[in-house]
Amino acid sequence: EPEVTQTPSHQVTQMGQEVILRCVPISNHLYFYWYRQILGQKVEFLVSFYNNEISEKSEIFDDQFSVERPDGSNFTLKIRSTKLEDSAMYFCASTGVQETQYFGPGTRLLVL
């Protein structure tokens, strides 16, 4: 069964450093999303991406965040200058013509 994959599974970084989280959505999907989950809390929407542009972003997704689909398969989330409060699990999701969003296994980001 096709699945969303994410790399790396864990990332430790120093405050102020840039990180890039990578995702490979399911191949025929058209809509892509990033969510995050701070430990023990609910999953929160960050950004949605369709037709090579951002379709919606949350208030969390400020100027420090960016997304890109550099080729036909990858979907990346970049955090330019990480803060302590960016420590969370980051999930990529994708959906095709149906409504179901399929989530990847996540990247656990720890900012020190």
Added chain:
Amino acid sequence: QQQVKQSPQSLIVQKGGISIINCAYENTAFDYFPWYQQFPGKGPALLIAIRPDVSEKKEGRFTISFNKSAKQFSLHIMDSQPGDSATYFCAANDISNFGNEKLTFGTGTRLTIIP
């Protein structure tokens, strides 16, 4: 108005019992209500979902009950098993808004099934 309220925060059920988790929403534009199951260290996995044109959907031991007028929906797990122990999230979105169907999640319920 975008919130989805979920209760209880945690739930302990005897093996073989019925687990019930409740959610409520306010945004009447929501038209798709999935439930996700999450095991520690894993991503949310779709368990079952419902559209508002039906009041109930059943898949195996899992049933969603939906009350459109009350803007509430619930997950029932029949014959609960230890393998069902996980965190369950209800969610909602407006799937008619193409390219913009962000999911709004509830706060999660940690379910523990005891022998």
